[in-house]
Amino acid sequence: MAEMTASGQTPDVLFWVGCAGSFDDRAKRITKAIARILHASETSFAVLGQEESCTGDPAKRAGNEFLYQMQAAQNIATLNGYGIKRIITGCPHCFNTLKNEYPELGGTYEVLHHTQFIRELIETGKLRMSGDTPFKGRRITFHDPCYLGRSNGEYLAPREVIAKLDAELLEMRRCKQNAMCCGAGGAQMFKEAESGDREVNHARTDQALETQPEVIATGCPFCNTMMTDGVKNAEQESNVIVKDIAELIAEAADLLDATTT
Amino acid sequence: MISQLLFLLLLSTGIFFFARRIGVIRRNIKSGRAWDGSDRTSERWATMARVALGQGKMTTRPVAGVMHILIYAGFVIINIEILEILIDGLFGTHRVFAFLGPVYDFLIASFEWLAAGVILACVVFFVRRNGMAIARLASNDLKGWPSLDANIILVVEVLLMFAFLSMNAADAIAQSRGLEHYVTAGSFPVSSWLMPLYSGLSDAGVVAVERGMWWFHIAGVLAFLVYVPYSKHFHIILAFPNTYYSNLNPSGQMDNMAAVKKEVDLMMDPNADPFAAAPPSDEPPAPFGVKDAPDLTWKQLLEAYTCTECGRCTSECPANHTGKLLSPRKIMMSTRDRIEEIGQQREANGGKWEPDGKTLLGNWITEEELWACTSCQACVEACPINISPMGIILDMRRSLIMEDSKSPESITSMFNNIENNGAPWAFPAGSRGDWTQEV
Secondary structure: OHHHHHOOOOOOEEEEOOHHHHHOHHHHHHHHHHHHHHHHOOOOEEOOHHHOOOOOHHHHHOOOHHHHHHHHHHHHHHHHHOOOOEEEEOOHHHHHHHHHHOHHHOOOOEEEEHHHHHHHHHHOOOOOEOOOOOOOOOEEEEOOOOOOOOOOOOOHHHHHHHHOOOOEEEOOOOOHHHOOOOOOOOOHHHOOOOOOOOOHHHHHHHHHHOOOOOEEEEOOHHHHHHHHHHHHHOOOOOOOEEEEHHHHHHHHEOOOOOOOO | OHHHHHHHHHHHHHHHHHHHHHHHHHHHHHOOEOOOOOOOHHHHHHHHHHHHHOOOOHHHOHHHHHHHHHHHHHHHHHHHHHHHHHHHHHHOOOOHHHHHOHHHHHHHHHHHHHHHHHHHHHHHHHHHHHOOOOHHHHOHHHOOHHHHHHHHHHHHHHHHHHHHHHHHHHHHHHHHOOOOOOOOOOOOOOHHHOHHHHOOOOHHHHHHHHHHHHHHHHHHHHHHHHHHHHOHHHHHHHHHHHHHOOOOOOOOOOOOOHHHHHHHHHHHOOOOOOOOOOOOOOOOOOOOOOOOHHHOEHHHHHHHHHOOOOOHHHHHOHHHHOOOOOOHHHHHHHHHHHHHHHHHHHHHOOOOOOOOOOOHHHHHEOHHHHHOOOOOOHHHHHOOOOOOHHHHHHHHHHHHHHOOOOOOHHHHHHHHHHHHHOOOOOOOHHHOOHHHHOO
């Protein structure tokens, strides 16, 4: 972003990568898939790089409002400094915080989850699926992220994008409004679970496996970690893969040769 | 004349105790912190109409939902009959609306069908509660009084409906025998099944049953009126204001604490005097987050009084589902127990409450429960009357962190990492853009 501004350019959208997408090895692959889609669709975009900082979501939900508001103030100063209008995020937690909680603190932007943006790219013809996608007829189930679904009522965008893969979409017993959490939200990702009968992600993965999927599709890097672990725990990793919708699309779309950012 | 006076006495006693209890609950709710629900009025009315009046969220569980709608419709519509009973009781008339003719016949017939529906639903509910292993109804949350409370409500409702139908049956027999006062009026499709019970009685016996059931029914209704605000059953009234004051923001949006914003703004303001004394104030500064029931907003206390302990929240909760201690329903029940206790102490102490060394967080709700929450909002979504147990949980975490600095070690490291590296993990901030080199 700094480089673009220095050369007098203004990107159409800012890609807010998020901490998981920046540092976690598995989530970085999702980030790269989103970047490839953005390149292939010739979207004019930028990332903040080192100027991006945690939105404060896990701190806020763990009760540390001070830390959250310090993070918010810093990020809003950065975003407003660059005159950012439109943001896409690779993480529903960043999405929810930027979209719903920053406006009151002085940061108002149009914020899209990456599945919403991908849907827009497909609808406007900027992104095309190959005639025969590698997922044609494959069994895919989608795990709704709490902060995309229940929080923000977005159940359609990820499903409409999956529909473009020509795959067979299988719904879990608990889906959409009633979807069960993967167990990572509310800062759980960063601590051991309280004692109980079992792990939340194992229970949720069982629900996903009931649909006998070949692919469990996710829209959140934390859900991705949790479901991947759940599949391993159920010893199903040779039969079922866990992938973000962005990765599925990147594999299925006619992507131009995008090599560098 | 004597019976009219007796009726007036009974009625005013019932209303007096009901009103007194409402006053207590009102004071308890208003002892909470400020919360502004004066905005978006048309959206609020629409939400109330859909969720409370229209029972919009009930049928996500079809059996309980349909049965509940039967009782709800019965309760609301049969209450038209109460109006006639009140007039008859006060003025010594009998079936004062009989002049409506066929309309009256239709009304009485529909009340009877609804009464039959209510009895059916109450029996089904009673069996579900006591004879089937439905997890949310057999849960430890309900041990003791809550479970007894639920059964009392069901039994009383069946008794009241039975009295109503018996009264009609005896009345119909009296009508057919042409007894004095018993005008021919009404249509009795359901109570006619009960007639064989009473048709062998003498004229005096039939009148005794009719009068007895009439008095038992209205006395029961008034006793129930007094009972309801002490019970989980109070949702029949509070569901309306509670849904009116529903959270209309996205369910995952947490409020930005204004007190914290002030501090952060000061820190960020280069012109602020770091040594300036705080402006003088008589009020002690409000604590951050929620430690005890009066730290909650009045809306959250209203939610606690509205909760009818159905447990849909708990049965959807991923933490509870996997055997953790957290039960969102118990959060609401504990909150109500605590604010009730504080209310009683305040009353005993002439209107002023002296802290009693106990707090909601600590004595009723444990840290272990709070830390099990994934903030997934399943409890909020599941509640048929838009209560948010999650809001109370997260507000209590604020107290744990910002007042007591108590957090699991790994959460403390997460805070430190965000503070130092701008990420919840211990990666150097400088490497945030490194993935771009790997594309």
